[in-house]
Amino acid sequence: MTVGLYFRKSVNAGPFRVNFSKSGVGGSVGVRGLRVGSGPRGTYVHVGAHGVYYRRVLDSPSRARAVANRPAASLRFDAADMADMTGVEASQLLPTGPGELIEQLRAASRYQVLLPWTAIALMTTIGVAATSKVLWMPITAVVLGLPALVWLWWWERGKQTATAVYEMSGPVADWFTEFCEGYRAMVGITGAWRVEASATIVGTYGYKVSGGADAAVKRKPVARSMKAPRVLTTNIAVPTISHDRQALLFLPDRILVRSFDDWSDVDYQHVRVTCTRQRVIEYEQPPRDGTQVDTTWQFVNVRGGPDRRYRHNPQLPIMEYGHLTLTTFNGLSWVIDCSRPEVAERFATALSNRPQ
Numbered sequence: 001m002t003v004g005l006y007f008r009k010s011v012n013a014g015p016f017r018v019n020f021s022k023s024g025v026g027g028s029v030g031v032r033g034l035r036v037g038s039g040p041r042g043t044y045v046h047v048g049a050h051g052v053y054y055r056r057v058l059d060s061p062s063r064a065r066a067v068a069n070r071p072a073a074s075l076r077f078d079a080a081d082m083a084d085m086t087g088v089e090a091s092q093l094l095p096t097g098p099g100e101l102i103e104q105l106r107a108a109s110r111y112q113v114l115l116p117w118t119a120i121a122l123m124t125t126i127g128v129a130a131t132s133k134v135l136w137m138p139i140t141a142v143v144l145g146l147p148a149l150v151w152l153w154w155w156e157r158g159k160q161t162a163t164a165v166y167e168m169s170g171p172v173a174d175w176f177t178e179f180c181e182g183y184r185a186m187v188g189i190t191g192a193w194r195v196e197a198s199a200t201i202v203g204t205y206g207y208k209v210s211g212g213a214d215a216a217v218k219r220k221p222v223a224r225s226m227k228a229p230r231v232l233t234t235n236i237a238v239p240t241i242s243h244d245r246q247a248l249l250f251l252p253d254r255i256l257v258r259s260f261d262d263w264s265d266v267d268y269q270h271v272r273v274t275c276t277r278q279r280v281i282e283y284e285q286p287p288r289d290g291t292q293v294d295t296t297w298q299f300v301n302v303r304g305g306p307d308r309r310y311r312h313n314p315q316l317p318i319m320e321y322g323h324l325t326l327t328t329f330n331g332l333s334w335v336i337d338c339s340r341p342e343v344a345e346r347f348a349t350a351l352s353n354r355p356q
Contacts, residue, residue: 087333104162191287
């Protein structure tokens, strides 16, 4: 798991000041202690004196802002500082489709396996029987016990799986085939993370020690596959996103939602999916297929250059990622950053185009 961060020369002429930076050009007007300005980071009011200052952003531009994939240690973020982005769990979602499959999945996920304990009991029995002087006792235990173990394995396999068989035709079949083809590109990208929490970076100090980022995020890698988990047996490919025993499974008729051993589902018509391009400051090794759009330093000065007070102040890449949000009105929320924005955009478009 990583905690991360999403992202100023100046010319003075009397009360006027023009600022130049990699992010763009800005300007401000005022006197010492009171200044109103506008620039790439938005319109703001800067008030203060005697070393104490207050800065208030009045609005912010619509361009993509930079965040960082983890804050510098000096930011000292903890869970209380960051807003949760994961939404509700499956247990808090009422199923929207036929409930039989959900009940099967819940029962299969919670089934307590007997086979290991039975195997231990059988081996103990055989060991005790082998100490007997009567030869037929261990032989009988093996002859009867091994077939019983095979039968128990077969029987429990059915108890641990739910079955869904699909026969598709028409627009939904065409859409699902196209959606699966597009999702294979999502499986193939190098980097994909679920954003679990975020916090807005405020104040000059936060700006300096975060590389000039606007927000910090906590994220974890997500796995992508075209195969359903073992608990679900089906005759079709199942585009799946999973993270910490939580998962989304995209079926032709609905999206299955897993949270540990609980399951629910949501109808496609209740899902809102968006995709934007997000600039991210990478503290880790950037993904091989990612696009670097700029650089910054771990510690920056108020003008956006490197802060010379820090001997160890590495230059960091700023990457452009696809920022996916998948939400429903009843609280489901998945926010995913993808190393290739065009793949994330294709996924969002395909999901939005499902025929109703």
